[in-house]
Amino acid sequence: MTTDTEFQITDEMKAQIGVESEPWEYEVTTTSVRMYARGIASEDPIHYDVDFAKSQGFRSIVAPLGYVGTPVYLPGKTDPTFGFPRREGGPRLNIPFKGLLDGGTETEYFDVICAGDVLVETSHLADLKLRDRPGGKMLFVTNEAVYTNKATGKVVAKMRLTSIHM
């Protein structure tokens, strides 16, 4: 694990903040919503039963919180382990640290996400922070993904993901 106490955030890295990735489609289907709901052990029928969800005023079954659809998987263009898109463009950071931790997740909702929605996601580097730790430094990298409903053009959610490199 790198313990480079000399590491600093460069102007080149700061210049990557706000650089948008190319868009990628995320699908929200009845099957994917049910699978995610099973994955989190929810038994709430709002995530499983279309008729019930409609009786409660929703378009279809409701995506559990934290689920913003499944990125369309294209072999060679999608990470086979994590499932996220490997896109052209977007920020490129030359981070020297080898250790990586998930720092946090935050979602801001502007609408309910339901099965049948197709979301168009773009992401950008939102923030870089460097902190000291015993024996070295930690770089906090926050990316923000914006999800837009393809049919309505409305932004439905923004998700901020923070990774910790050390």
Place this chain on the structure above:
Amino acid sequence: MAEQTHFEDVKEGQELPEITITPDKQQLVKFAAGSGDFNPLHFDENFPMLKPMGLTENIVHGRFKYAQVGRAVFALAGYKGRVKNFGVSYRGMDLLNKTITVKGVITARRQEGGENLVDVDVWAEDADGKKTTPGTATVALPSRG
């Protein structure tokens, strides 16, 4: 889903109903399938990365814990309320087959922009009571009026 909570029903300091889960390997495999995160760190006890970390058990996905916190927040909002935002920090690891409990407390209720908003501190803690996944959320609740 329990009965709909209304804005008039809640007060500062009120605790949310707890959610308890002890994720076994099958549960984490289900989450891998649902989320698309197939990192073996979460389901393969022989994954080479575990040993250098001093671990003999798989680590629960951070996003699994985020979703558990989300279940508590969604339960507060109910079907007629709306979750405005919720976020967590991952401060500690939780391990396979160890109990995780989600707790929460209402920290504020306010009216803003025509909405009845409720702020909560909400977190997941491990079996020793350590808050491994602290967070906050804001939900808009319907009014009885």
